[in-house]
Amino acid sequence: MSKPIILQLGDDIKWNHELYAKLRDKFAIRRSYSMDRAEFKAALERKDFGDFVAMFRPFWNTGGEMGNWDAELIIKSFVSSSFEHSGFLDLLTSNCSSLLPTSCRIFTSAGAGFDWVDTKALGARNIIYCNSAAACTESVADGAIWLLLSTFRAFTWSAACARSADPAQFLDATRNTGSLARNPNGHTLGIIGLGKIGFRLAQKAHAAFGMKIIYNDIRRMPQEVEAAVDAEYYSSLDAMLGLSDCVVVATPFAGHKVLNANNFPAMKPGARLVNIARGKCVDEDALVDALESGRISAAGLDVHYNEPHVNKKLAKMSNVELLSHTTGATVDSHMGFERLGMENILQFFEIGKAISPVNLEWIKASL
Numbered sequence: 001m002s003k004p005i006i007l008q009l010g011d012d013i014k015w016n017h018e019l020y021a022k023l024r025d026k027f028a029i030r031r032s033y034s035m036d037r038a039e040f041k042a043a044l045e046r047k048d049f050g051d052f053v054a055m056f057r058p059f060w061n062t063g064g065e066m067g068n069w070d071a072e073l074i075i076k077s078f079v080s081s082s083f084e085h086s087g088f089l090d091l092l093t094s095n096c097s098s099l100l101p102t103s104c105r106i107f108t109s110a111g112a113g114f115d116w117v118d119t120k121a122l123g124a125r126n127i128i129y130c131n132s133a134a135a136c137t138e139s140v141a142d143g144a145i146w147l148l149l150s151t152f153r154a155f156t157w158s159a160a161c162a163r164s165a166d167p168a169q170f171l172d173a174t175r176n177t178g179s180l181a182r183n184p185n186g187h188t189l190g191i192i193g194l195g196k197i198g199f200r201l202a203q204k205a206h207a208a209f210g211m212k213i214i215y216n217d218i219r220r221m222p223q224e225v226e227a228a229v230d231a232e233y234y235s236s237l238d239a240m241l242g243l244s245d246c247v248v249v250a251t252p253f254a255g256h257k258v259l260n261a262n263n264f265p266a267m268k269p270g271a272r273l274v275n276i277a278r279g280k281c282v283d284e285d286a287l288v289d290a291l292e293s294g295r296i297s298a299a300g301l302d303v304h305y306n307e308p309h310v311n312k313k314l315a316k317m318s319n320v321e322l323l324s325h326t327t328g329a330t331v332d333s334h335m336g337f338e339r340l341g342m343e344n345i346l347q348f349f350e351i352g353k354a355i356s357p358v359n360l361e362w363i364k365a366s367l
């Protein structure tokens with residue numbers, strides 16, 4: 001009997017060769033390499049990859065050349081134009097065919113964020129989407145600590161002055177950062193989204209800096225999770241903002257800004273903001289206003305509203321640390337993405353249960 005097919009998107013496996021060999025024992029692996037959207041759609045139409053049962057994207061640098069996984073890719077090209085205005089599920093359940101074979105049950109991908117894939121549309125086609133947040137949790141939490149420290153300690157200013165190799169600037173930083181830098185110790189860290197990454201950040205900030213942890217989330221975490229970091233839950237975002245010396249955005253992008261112009265006035269005067277989630281979670285113009293007016297004292301951003309473009313006003317501010325969306329970018333994350341993606345597929349087909357599904361609420365038939 002022929003083996004079930006996996007469609008691998010993008011990169012070759014680089015680290016987990018033994019596990020890959022195990023996957024290849026059980027599945028036939030077809031490759032799309034780096035097809036652009038038109039090529040990829042045409043290949044799906046022609047059924048070049050066969051009736052694959054799973055899609056596997058081992059690393060985030062490649063395998064995304066076809067662009068966002070929207071209704072057009074998941075359902076069928078002609079549906080997309082009417083998608084916005086129509087009864088979406090009605091369309092799906094009508095007789096429209098899919099670009100993806102009905103055999104496909106699971107899509108496992110590198111990366112924590114899944115704003116580039118319509119997991120609801122996948123769910124409506126009975127395809128489980130599994131992200132890999134667990135694989136980059138450590139890296140992103142470490143990156144958040146870097147940003148947090150830089151906002152408390154004015155390190156961005158100090159680093160720029162040293163790098164200028166100008167003695168006057170060096171002395172300026174030496175003499176003046178001390179009058180505004182603060183220790184995180186004893187300050188309150190407000191985390192928006194106490195998921196895997198938010199929790200790991202809380203552990204590090206609590207243990208290393210003795211920060212008090214408060215959080216806001218769509219639902220309260222179990223008592224043992226809160227107890228592990230002495231966290232206090234705030235169902236009201238603004239109430240949490242009013243008490244936080246530093247706010248970290250660590251929640252998936254859910255189609256709307258979690259911090260908009262109305263929220264900044266609720267922040268504690270002089271507070272700091274760190275964003276390691278998605279640029280679109282924060283209203284960048286409102287952030288610029290809050291920094292310019294002095295309402296908040298500093299910001300640390302790994303992610304940006306219009307990547308790969310960075311807001312020019314923010315780029316000029318010495319109290320704003322900027323990274324190029326790299327808090328998760330480590331070899332360790334890459335190893336973990338590969339591993340978790342393959343383990344998700346193996347476990348799903350072995351015991352019917354994936355490890356890190358994010359769209360089970362949208363799966364319509366029982367699996």
Ligand SMILES: O=CC(=O)O
Pocket residue numbers: 110111112113114136328
């Ligand atoms: O931003 C990085 C990720 O989504 O993993």
